[in-house]
Amino acid sequence: MSDPPLPADEFSADQFRLLADNVPALIACYDATTRRCLFANKQYARTFGCDERSIVGRTFAEVIGEAAAREIAPQVDHVLDQREAVMYERQVVAPDGSPHWLEVNLLPHLSADGTPQSCFVLISDITKHRLAERAVRESEERLAKFMQASAEGIVFHKDGLVTDANQPILDLIGSTLPEILGRHVLSFIAPEHVARVLAVMSAGQETTYELAILHKDGSPIPVEFIVRTMLRNGERIRMTIVRDMRDRHAAQARIHHLAHHDLLTGLPNRGAFMERLDQLMAAARDNEGHLALLFVDLDHFKRVNDSLGHLVGDTLLKTVAARITECLRASDLVARFGGDEFMVLLPIAQQREDAEEVAHKLLRAIAAPLEVEGQSISVSPSIGIAFFPDHGDDPATLIKHADTAMYVAKSRGRANCQFFESSMASVAYEALLLEVQLGHALERGEFELLYQPIVRASDGICVGLEALIRWHHPERGLLGPDDFVPVAEQRRLMQRIGRWTMRQALRSARTWQALRPDGGALPVAVNLSSLEFHASDFVDSVADLLLSEGVPGHWLELELTEHVLMDDIAAVKDTLRQLRRLGVRVAIDDFGTGQSSLSHLRELAVDKIKIDRSFVTGLPTDAGALAIARAVVQLAHGLKLEVTAEGVETEAQRHTLCAMHCDELQGYLISRPLSAVALAAWLGERAQA
Helix, strand or coil, rough: CCCCCCCCHHHHHHHHHHHHHCCCCCEEEEEECCCEEEEHHHHHHHHHCCCCCCCCCCEHHHHHHHHHHHHHHHEEEEEEEHHEEEEEEEEECCCCEEEEEEEEEEEEEEECCCCCCEEEEEEEEEEHHHHHHHHHHHHHHHHHHHHHHHEEEEEEEEEEEEEEEHHHHHHCCCCCCHHHCCCEEEEEEEEHHHHHHHHHHHHCCCEEEEEEEEEECCCCEEEEEEEEEECCCCCEEEEEEEEEEEEHHHHHHHHHHHEECCCCCCECCCHHHHHHHHHHHHHHHHHHCCEEEEEEEEECCHHHHHHHHHHHHHHHHHHHHHHHHCCCCCCCEEEEEECCCCEEEECCCCCCHHHHHHHHHHHEEEEEEEEECCCCCCCCEEEEEEEEECCCHHHHHHHHHHHHHHHHHHHCCCCCCEEEEEHHHHHHHHHHHHHHHHHHHHHCEEEEEEEEEECCCCCCCCEEEEEEEEEEEECCCCCHHHHHHHHHCCCHHHHHHHHHHHHHHHHHHHHHCCCCCCCCCCCEEEEECCCHHHCCCHHHCCCCCCCCHHCHHHEEEEEEHHHHHHHHHCHHHHHHHHHHHHHHHEEEEEEEECCCCHHHHCCCCCCCECCCCHHHHHCCCCHHHHHHHHHHHHHHHHHCEEEEECCCHHHHHHHHHHCCCCEEECCCCCCCCCCHHHHHHHHHHHHHC
């Protein structure tokens, strides 16, 4: 037989207990009068350290604690007094220290006459909901802060209608937020870009592209759109970052301008001129037209730079550029070709007299005196003229012949103009011949290095050598650098010659090291031209040279003039830093004859200053030379640099320089430049002495 069914009340209690113990909530019931627990489900009891049986009979304060009971007593009193349910939240700290949020519902149990019998407590853990809400709120706050902190414009729109925007985009288009909310985004787009924007929106693309938007006044603003789709407040919306492109476009325009124009004068540069010349020659060729090319070179401009400094020289160049432009017609073309060279192209010159008239106008205008820093200066131009197509059918030939005519003008007293003639080719031939001979000089071993010793002023011990190049010309005999270096620089041969000089100097240096009395290094100084120093691969070539010869960097000392160091100061600083990392020493040669900026000088990675011989010659009787020499020594020592005096020829000069605490001496008093063999003997004698 089966067991009889349970009574209805007993069945109901079991069912309630089963249900109460398995719902995701804490459930309890407290007597309205005694405030003692009548019932608690398993979760409630365990939460407060009890079980379902032991919790029964305990007071509310005993279960949750006195402090908590006092805190929620007003809520319980309200339920029992007002006989209505109450819901409130409490934040508690879990044993692991994490915050938890509880939702508490208090329900009154009333008798038939409405008297409170008990109070039910239902507690639900809503921590996950509150953390999710906090995350959403923090995300919204971060997005809002990002929008306001961003320097770029941000716009949100749904179905094309603006829902939000930050201040930078409002400033960009000159509107307020109320003015744009609800407006369609296409109303802000320049008409020529509407179709593209509409296509991106329709396709839901996430992309980046450039276009133009409209300011409130209707003017277009070039911008870049960065378009993304995102969820915000549960809705899928479009976010567009709007980047103002005006500065970038202006920078690009400036870069383009700089690429085609001379930075100092604003005139077209060599590249732009060559491109335009080629175009005009092609047009003239098709129309059987003529062109006149004037090659303008300033006479003795280097003297202005040397005596008055580069700033005055730059002022003069800008003035010359302006004066040339004023002499020309709108159809004429003028460019700065480099240094103190200018090109003038007359596209419609039909006769020799047309070009000659312009040339004479340029001669008068350029030679007019100019007031700079309270003094009047002037330079004259030498002008060479060549015609297309008579003197050249391509840009290179035409320029070469105008250049040749210009050199003839210089040879005929300067400050004049000369037309190219076929006989002038002999002049160019001589220069070409010297160039060819220079090119073969290295192969034929015609160069020789002489070495002039540099001694320590305090004890006369040799501490270095300066390598001086000579050319044994097959026809003209022994030539000094002044006879061939200008041609080598002009014809781009100086880099090859300079590298040969450094290589030979370092090879010879191995011999000298053994002959120094104190056994220290005996660095060899080599003079550098601007062309060599500013070559893009110069530092790499020095590093390769040191590696291939197997010598340390401090065996090599490079001598540079002030003019070379002050040209493109940022690039010079970088090159000097790289040389210092190689261990190579750097000296400023002929110091005092240029226009060094002391603010730059203290930033340059140089090791030595060499007082120019022109100041040493006047010692000790010339008060000016004495003051300059003393100032240079003090300046060098103040900058932690060594100082060498060049051109020392008398004992009086030696004594004066020693009294100034000059570090090193060089000149005929010490020794004339010597061949490698003679130098070995000289060093041997000094070592024995």
